[in-house]
Amino acid sequence: MSISTNVFAQSGTLQGKVVDVSNGEAIAFANVSIESNGQIITGGMTDFDGKFVIKPIPAGNYDVKASYVGYHTLQYKGVKIMSGKITFQDFKISASTQVLSEVEVKEYKIPLISKDQTATGGSVTSEEIAKMPGRDAAAVASTVGGVYSEKGEIGSVRGSRSEATAYYIDGVKVSGGASKSMPKSATSQVEVITGGVPAKYGDVTGGIISITTKEPARETYGAVELITSKFLDPYNYNLAE
Template sequence: MARYLLLFFSLLIAGAGAHAQTTLQGSVKDQETGEPILFGSVALYKNGVLSTGTETDFDGNYNFTELDPGTYEVEVSYVGYAKQRVTGVKVLAGKANKLDIELTPAGVVLDEVVVTEYRVPLVEQDNTTQGAVITSDQIKNLPTRNINALAATTAGLASADEGDNISIRGSRDNATDYYIDGIRVQGNLIPESEIDQLQVITGGIEAQYGDVTGGIISITTKGPSSQFSGGIEAETSRFTDPFNQSLVGFNLSGPIFQRTEADGSKTSILGFRVAGRLTDQLDDDPTAVNVYRIKDQSLAQLEANPIIELGGNQFVAADFLTNEDVEAIDYQPFEDYQRYDLTAKLDARLSEAIDVTFTGAFNREENRFTPNEDSRTLANWRVLNSHNNPIEFDRTFRGNFRFRHRLGGGATEEDRASKGALIQNASYTLQFGYEKELYDHYDFNHEENWFNYGYIGRF
């Protein structure tokens, strides 16, 4: 039994470094002399919440492994030097991110914290993958809310229409895999407002993803903040176009439990983030030209007298329609769409080395659509029968759980001997995901009244 346990933990620890990790590393030096700062304290914050910390080694180097992609703040302190804080540090997924910091002696600056803005390096070191990373700040500035449309801004990606399925480097669209917080998912994705970072991998795919024939779209969700914060958004096109596209959403984030430190500061132990959104559209896929539909009066006449007799022969009355029986409208009728999204996230820091995360999401879609849109019957259906467009319901339930344990702190390999610990700079992660999707497709009028289907009427 002991041999099996030893083999299991050996494979577990070896597997922790088997694939490329998201890391942040660099050096800390004296600004005047260029000498390395030994055993300086380096703290990593995300949304104002302390994520992890480490010390520099004999060469002034530090290293953080197994990080969640996103935007961080790095704070460095050492006796005799002014505290340095670098804000807006972009930690990109699956890459070895680098940040070098210089400290100013306290004789020059007293009792101050030097705050600097992070600058993205022109050359990415250890970049073995092809693709792109889109941050939350970039998502805000892009003129789309669809995740596939966001990803399609990357070179090598294509879609037939905005928001349609993605094809990567000529592969079929079903060869594109989607990940949320490290778990492969299917079904509907989350709102773009809850994305902290979106990574598109088109080549050089890491071993952790397995056998992928197309590409990867990996999403990292936003986490809790150190202070209570929230927001409300609302927009509508009801007064500017005939499509009546409206949206209302909210988000709320903050700590649930905090620990008071010796210096009076508070450290978040348990935090939450919850967000919701309602989307309503009269026409979810507007066309560039007018749409023609039969007038209500002409439709009523057809329904009352679908057959006409001429010279003793019977004919379909719809074959005798003229231009006077149809009208041009600006939107596709009976193509309304509603979507409801609710996401929640809990982050718990059980100790300096252990953190637990739970993420849940619920999505519901109600969509009326024109059947057989790719067939030749589309025009006749849309003109004469759009009021009978079917309706589909799509519901997605999703839950992710992650347990992460960092072993030996964040020390680099060079100072293992000085620390005297058996394991340094290692970690393992246990992650589980659950997803369920329910799909229903009905006639709009009958829905679940099964005995009404196929009933024509009395004659």
């Protein structure tokens, strides 16, 4: 039971509606597919009202495509799926007279106000993490507003004691030190909750730092990163990851 809970805790949901762009009428039984690097991860079909709900989806960024016979296929690139949250994305597709319909591609835009947002804080995705100078998940979390850090350590969240901050890795509660041992290359998403902590986290009086690791890859790969300061200072600081 605990395994199932952890899996769903680190997954998100995609919800929306597919309609005809000319008259706003719902399109029933339209196909909605979720893709990553050209491969279909999961998908679903709209109901009689043109609505769809797809879950669970591993946290990350995806290309989402809606298609139906006689209509142009519409694809949104970079749709962000967050752990334990619902991402809303509607599709307005237009009729096509061509046998082989072309695909219309649009960039996904993060809404200013999320319908599913009940807590304050922020989330950082793997694409954003790769561009950051920090070496671990704790350093990534310190970039979110309301998080105070000192010398690479999480000091406090919105002024609370450091002991009041709870850490989770893939839905499992861990000590704060464990978050520093998690390399950013293995991190898919870091979510920081600074206020309005959901009831599922219990009696947390500070903040929540939740780390989601990357899903197993379809192909075997590896990487080695070496960092040294021997050419810049006399300390010869070396790091291998």
